[in-house]
Amino acid sequence: MRKLIILLMILTVPASVFALGESFKRVGPMDVIKFKSGTYEIVGYIVEEDDESVTIIPERGGRLKIPRKVIGDIQHDAKEPKWISADEMVEGFTSQLLKLVEERSSFRVAKVTDKTVYLNTGKGKMDRTGWKANVYREGGEIVDPVTGDTLGREKQLVGTIQIVGEAETYSEALPVDTTVDVFREGDVGVFLRKKPTLVIANLTTVDGTESPFGKTISEGIIGKLSKSEHLTVLEPNQIGTLADELARQNAALDQTPSALEGQAAPNSGDSMLSTMQKLKADAVLVGTVGAAPREETATSENAYGDSRTVRTTRGSVSIRILDTKSGAVLYGGHYLVTYVERESHDGANY
Known part of the structure; x- marks a missing residue:
């Protein structure tokens, strides 16, 4: 019988590697939800179903409660998770991020129905399905008291949306932790501002300790992003102890129920938010790896007696x-x- 398991915000290695008191994990084939409109689908793990809605943890993160009335089909255990190399992971993640900051990063709400929030941005160089963004409502003008120049408008955070599909000229989105009716036509959203500053913290284990495996991933991401002229990258050593503090706080969130369900609580936690606001940056990259990733070692010798591990x-x-x-x-x-x-021993012959 198929078993739905509440899962960690990480695709899992064997449960024994996590020191979490409960067996929170994401295992086995993923589920696919197809929408009635268009050819959109979301791949992830369904964690709750009732007559009114289906709740899924998408493979790209987040947590979506999708009304039954917009769902065309549900396929359980339909897609196997894929193992990739560290280089493939770094390349895929950084290329998606760079496409985002190089393209249009703001949008407006074009239409709101009882099911969906439609955005006035469609397909570009990348697939934004799964991406989240904050949506704001503009208020009165902010005017310089001396020059009389208009500096901008007041903005009030309305909520967060997650894109579930894209057409050529528009996107469809669902609200995250709120309802559709809070959004209005004309509300403005922002992914990342033009040429953002991004802080990168070292990836740790889920208990917050240093991870050589995680550091390798962090360094690979830094190496790729630092070459781009479209954003400014701050490495851990450039922000001092704040980098370690952020890494620890993020790891702690990965052990809370809401984070285990794919989202930070309530967003990224009050203490972590306070730390992030000390940074002169637009965004911060944090992450965790399995506390004890599975390791396999094989040693062989060549005809000269030299060994390689x-x-x-x-x-x-x-x-x-x-x-x-x-x-x-x-x-x-x-x-x-x-x-x-x-690792070679005695041997230039490898």
């Missing part, structure tokens, strides 16, 4: 990018990652 580390990686002003999760990903190290 190949060490394969398998672990789960969870990454999220948080807005430093509100704490909202802008983007998240969960990956099953394989990292291969080769």
Whole structure:
């Protein structure tokens, strides 16, 4: 019989690697929800179903409660999670992020129905399905008292939406932890501002300790993003002790029920939000890896007697990018990652 398991914000390695008192994990084939409108679908793990709605933890993070009336079909256990190399994970994650900051990063709510929030931004260079964004309502003008120049408008946070599908000229989104009726036509949303500053903290284990595996992932992401002229990257050593503090706070959130269900509580936690607001940055990248990723070691010798050890580390990686002003999760990903190290002994012959 199919068993629905409340899961960690990380695709899991065996449950014994997590020191969490309960068996929170994400295992086995993923579920697929197809929508009545368009060809959109969401892949993830369904954690709750009733006559009115279906709640799913998408593979890209978040938690969506989807009304039955917009669902066309549900396929259980339809898609196997995929193991990828560390290089593939870094390349895929950074390329998606760079496409986001290089493209249009703001939008407006074009239409609101009893089911869906429609946005005036469609397909571009990337698939934004699964991305989250804050939506604001503009208020009165802010005027410079000396020059009389209009500096902008007041903005009030309305809520967070998650894109569930994209057409050529518009996107469909569902609200996260709120209802459709709080949004209005003309509300404005922002993914990331033009040329944002992004702080990258080292990925830790789920109990907040240093992880060589996580550090390898962090360094790979830093190396890729630092080459871009479209954003400014701040490394852990550039923000001092705040980097370690953020990493610990994020790991603690990964052990709370709401974080285990794929979202920070209430956004990223009050203490973590306070820490992020000390940063002169637009967003922060944090993440965790399995506390003890599975490791396999094989040693071989060549004809000269020289030996080589190949060490394969398998672990789960969870990454999220948080807005430093509100704490909202802008983007998240969960990956099953394989990292291969080769160590030669006495031998230039390998």
